[in-house]
Amino acid sequence: MDKKLKGIVIKNADFGESDKQVTILTFEQGKINFKARSVKKAKAKLKFATEPFSFGDFELATGRGMPILTGCDLIEAFYDIRQDIEKYYLACSVLEFVDRITSDGQDTRREFIFIVKAMRDISEAGEDTKALAVKIFFDGLQSTGYGLPSVNCSGCDEKISKNVYFNVEESSFLCEECRGDNPALSIKMFKVLELIVNSSYEQLPQIRQRKEDYVAVLKFLHRYIEYKLGFSNRSLIEYIKMS
Numbered sequence: 001m002d003k004k005l006k007g008i009v010i011k012n013a014d015f016g017e018s019d020k021q022v023t024i025l026t027f028e029q030g031k032i033n034f035k036a037r038s039v040k041k042a043k044a045k046l047k048f049a050t051e052p053f054s055f056g057d058f059e060l061a062t063g064r065g066m067p068i069l070t071g072c073d074l075i076e077a078f079y080d081i082r083q084d085i086e087k088y089y090l091a092c093s094v095l096e097f098v099d100r101i102t103s104d105g106q107d108t109r110r111e112f113i114f115i116v117k118a119m120r121d122i123s124e125a126g127e128d129t130k131a132l133a134v135k136i137f138f139d140g141l142q143s144t145g146y147g148l149p150s151v152n153c154s155g156c157d158e159k160i161s162k163n164v165y166f167n168v169e170e171s172s173f174l175c176e177e178c179r180g181d182n183p184a185l186s187i188k189m190f191k192v193l194e195l196i197v198n199s200s201y202e203q204l205p206q207i208r209q210r211k212e213d214y215v216a217v218l219k220f221l222h223r224y225i226e227y228k229l230g231f232s233n234r235s236l237i238e239y240i241k242m243s
């Protein structure tokens, strides 16, 4: 039996001498693994359908065992991402994040929409992607249910101004009055995060902050993901190193 699925490649791995095992996230059927035969040669016809970020309609032959790739109509390849090392690692960190929060058989419509939008935003971004990276991860954590609910104080719902504290268990920010015995965060870092979170995607290119402040926010988000999801996002570490 054949089926056609709209999906985006999130990872691939060698499978024997000349094949690859590919994982796509689909809109209709969650996360799917398939085998792509003889795609390791440079001229292989379906090689493009095994590359990370390839977005298209995948044709799979299903039967016993893992489905086999038989065709693919490419919708978008996101070539811009492949040509820029910073964009490449940022996009990989998004794929890695989504791979870790999804499992086979799970409904992944939210995650699918999040990934495709993130790939478009990264692809169309200018040279500096750091504010976008913060926005993507903050929104991604929220839309997939792992957020960081708000940048207001979770105790009194007021805007946080002088000092900021973080309740790790509840993943929430607190003001001076509501702090309890929660640890402090850098207010400078927090203000950059708040500014980005409260800006629209269209406004991001106008945000000008110091590089080290963006890096501090990204490190905070990385640590947060590590704590919350129990894994270290290696592509995000590489991206932060490059920033």
Ligand SMILES: [Zn+2]
Pocket: 153, 154, 155, 156, 157, 158, 174, 175, 176, 177, 178
């Ligand atoms: Zn408060």
